[in-house]
Amino acid sequence: MTVQLRGRAEAITIQWIPKYTLLERVGHWLHTASFVPLAITGMVLYFPFLQPLAQGAAGEFFRLVHRAAAVIFGVLPVIYFIFQPRRFIMNIREFLPSKEDIGWLRGAPAYYLFGRHEAMPPQGRFNAGEKLNGLVMIIAWVIFGITGLLMWFGKGIASPELFRWAVLLHDLAMIASVCMFLVHLYLAVAHPLMWAALVSMRFGVTSAEYAAEHHAKWYYGPKRAMEIYEARKREAARSGH
Amino acid sequence: MARLAMLIDESQCTACRGCQVACKQWNDREGWLYSRTRNWGSYENPPDLSPQTWTRIKFTEYEGPDGFHWLFLKEGCMHCGNPACVAVCPTGALKQQSNGLVTLEPELCNGCGYCTQFCPFHIPRLETDVLTGQGKSSKCTFCQDRVTNGLLPACVKTCPAKALDFGDREEMVAKGLARVEALKARGFTQANLYGLNEVGGLGRLYVLVAPPEAYGLPANPQYPALASFWQKIVQPLGSVAFGATIVGILGAFLITRRNIRMEEVR
Ligand code: HEM
């Protein structure tokens, strides 16, 4: 595909390669669409200063919305697993930490704040930051599910002590996942380096050039990616940077 | 305002259950689940507190040092000095009034049921739809409406055995301690006063003739540790974490905008 950028004489050509399936993209946005109301309606019970919203009929309404959204939030990953089990497992694997993640996270401030990505260790399908986001969300999903169902159906069946732990863990999962979500939101919509991520989540494709630069292990395969990385490091050392 | 309390002398209770009836009548409570009373093997009736039964006499068969006898316990909210239900209620429906009464305003309750799970005495009960979670919690309020108008709670007013008394807490404590001494002098060696210091001092004081456990009362009830942890640590932690994240993102955004220009990005 060719794109004509404003202020540039020549058109540039972007080669698109597939990254996400339709189900993954629709699932991702529905998960977002359920997560946001879940966070808002949950906070109504959580923050003392929102007490007026928690009272009486308003509070009943927010609790009902929380439960309805929770069903969507809880069921989506299960649907994904049922219809695309291989993709599901592949993606979970991709989220697991690897050797390069430490080096990448160390370089992350310079990468995100100053755009220095030349020295970043090669990354797979997801970079270490995206992995962190994915892992926090996966763990939070499990905690939300277990503790949420306990709070929903457990009164009078489970011991009160268990219920108390559930509220506490539900809150901790909320704090971790909402912080992660805010960072994720910022990087996805406002960070100049991350434009390709938003494109892939909307249209399912990513630019080949971007993938080669930012997801080399995925684009070239681990071996070739490391070779390119080592060569680049040697080059940088020779030119004295 | 001076703290009020109910003194319940279980050595006087005859288990006539007039208090149960008076409570239902004054507070407009209906039958609940057990409305079709049947013989279920005990004089006790109904078998448990419920959203419609705020007080009831619990029957226990007790084999004490002086042989078998019944123990009667008038169950209901303890009106704790340090009420966990009030601390965990997200709506403010549960309140501790300046006279010590722990009251529940049904219009404010949204039915979340936290109070039912954090109360150390398992008192508030939820009338709820399990699926939607819509409903209300309810419990004894010491007849707040009567008491603030200078009347006695309905159960106290009705008790024919004079086992119930209500008034200034210090006066009730003094009466209770004196009663315990009198009982001991008459040979009730296990007599004791329950509620003096438990959970901030209870607003419901019991003169008992056997150890609290024999009545099914917790020997050492505690304000739930997780309630303090949740309210004092986790809630502030959330505000700090969100604040720090938002400030961090804004800072990062400003730095990034100065350093990375869109045109240079491939
Ligand atoms: C599987 C998903 C979830 C289920 C089944 C679930 C269920 C529940 C239930 C049953 C309650 C208690 C209130 C009530 O009974 O209506 C609750 C409270 C709450 N939920 Fe969820 N929830 C889920 C996901 C989430 C998510 C994703 C968030 C936030 C990002 C969240 C945040 C909260 C908060 C903050 C509270 C209030 C806890 C408090 O009072 O401190 N929940 N949830």
Ligand code: SF4
């Ligand atoms: S006994 Fe339970 S419901 Fe009554 S004041 Fe104490 S904590 Fe609240």
